Amino acid sequence: MTELSAARALVEAIGRGFEEFEPPAVANAVDGPLGWPGYDDQRARAADRSGAAESVLCGRAQVGQLPAVLIAFDFAHLGGSVGQAAGARIAAAFGRARELRLPVISLVASGGSRMQEGICALRQLQEIARACLLTRRDGIPHITVLRNPTTGGMWAALSAAADVVLAERGAAVAFGGSRVRSATETGEAFTAEGKFADGQVDRIVDPAELPPVLTELIRLLHPQRSSSLPAPVPKSLASGEPPSTGWEAVQRARSADRPRARAYLDAYFSTRSEISGDRAGGRDEGMLCGFGEHEGRTIAFAAQTGTANTPPGFRTAARLIRLADQLGIPVLTLVDTPGAANDAAAERGGVGPAIAELFTAVADAQVPITTLVIGEGGSGGALALAAPGRTWITADAYFAVIAPESSAAILKRDPAQVPDLADHLRLRPQDLVDLGFTRAIAD
Incomplete structure (x- = not known):
């Protein structure tokens, strides 16, 4: 030998x-x-x-x-x-x-x-x-x-x-x-x-x-590093007071200068390791998932980066949450998407079932999930990643049943009415706190 x-x-x-x-x-x-x-x-x-x-x-x-x-x-x-x-x-x-x-x-x-x-x-x-x-x-x-x-x-x-x-x-x-x-x-x-x-x-x-x-x-x-305590809410990187109108909230959330997911992850974790892919044939770079260390504890994360997420992105986030639940690791989610991808490729890829899979993973998780809305909260594609009862929002973010422009199209309104519809949707951070959807505007 x-x-x-x-x-x-x-x-x-x-x-x-x-x-x-x-x-x-x-x-x-x-x-x-x-x-x-x-x-x-x-x-x-x-x-x-x-x-x-x-x-x-x-x-x-x-x-x-x-x-x-x-x-x-x-x-x-x-x-x-x-x-x-x-x-x-x-x-x-x-x-x-x-x-x-x-x-x-x-x-x-x-x-x-x-x-x-x-x-x-x-x-x-x-x-x-x-x-x-x-x-x-x-x-x-x-x-x-x-x-x-x-x-x-x-x-x-x-x-x-x-x-x-x-x-x-x-x-x-x-x-x-x-x-x-x-x-x-x-x-x-x-x-x-x-x-x-x-x-x-x-x-x-x-x-x-x-x-x-x-x-x-x-x-x-x-x-031995797992903990049952929820992930702390990240410090807000937003600047200024909450928006005065709904349309201002939308514009601030869409600003290219607004801090995105990677900036929040860099500020929150001392070290992190990402996982990638849905194990079913796809990846979505607009959904960042993995595990990181925050103040000596391991926290799992799933973070949207501001793009329209595809079916692999939702399935990867669901995989991350199930894995964290299996290992007893609390989860942090960062919401930032104009909405789920809705083109022909997304439909063929099963975007509906993929979103359903993520809703189910969040609902089924025994570990605590903490959510911070850091930008656009566009309809079901954003809601699937949000923790019921444990969602916070930054001052330069919004959350809506649908984007104001799409609302105008559905209601057959003139595009000039989009800013007014943004107010009617009550999508500002302070509106969402008053309506009980978010717990507070993050400091």
Whole structure:
């Protein structure tokens, strides 16, 4: 065997003091459960070549200042494939994470299920999926890293089920590996970058970035850092007194000089890490989601940036709120949109069901949600992100059942009447406080 397997070198680069878990006992028939000719010899050669006794290495280490469970694949050992022994190791590692209440980091490089063990290998996907589910139900975070390559069952049953998905730049990532899909099926769709563009990966990382990125995520998502207290209301970055008319409120909210979501997030969090994508094929850069540290506590956030949000944006926000609820982390939402996208692409993408999904996630959340309206509050696309009974507003924002211009169109009024309609809609910050929709104008 080589002196140090690739998997052990990786875990030692990421965490300090790695302690391997005792592998579960698995019955080993000659040449495996199928009696595959020469399989024992293949395994022996793989172990000698890779320096690893199996395709996965599982144990505990300090990642930064906090402990975590690490599951590392060694592609040099039979292509990182998973059979009965590897599957048992992975499931047992998730079990230890639940016992110890430690987050899980899976470092995946795998071609999928081990062919020489047939259906006995394939069924490990069910065991791994169940282990992931039980861990999720216990509020234990799972962060995965897609390395080169990540294909087949380990992408579908393990990595795609993780709470946060990182991918190494340039990694091949696909359900069908290059040897089993059509030779004509190539391109970005089968890469880490393609998966990021399609909303299936949260962040692309270079190998050198991996240790600090994982350290930050573990610190933010570690179960011991959760708190049941609501997120404090951010300080307002608005200038001046509340607007005197409804139309002034609309104009101030639409001003290019008004502070936007990133300015509020920068002022509120000392550090933050974003998640991206709806895991269903889409991203919306107009919806910023992730976790940050505010005064020593982890707070989740979903923030609109002033654009008309698309279906992936609403689904990503719903995903963020469900994840925060699972982990027991309070949520901050920042509302700022003229309304949901309503073009043909949005309709084909399911904008109605996506907004419904976000309404449901907010209504179902057991953790407290704090909302600050920082700009335009345009109809249902804005309301879906607002917390009932826990919404504040800044002096340069408004909230309305519909934009004044659209109101004029619906009522068949002359465009010159738009400013008057803005007053009739009672959309100013002080109006919204009087009507009981918002609790106060933020200081």
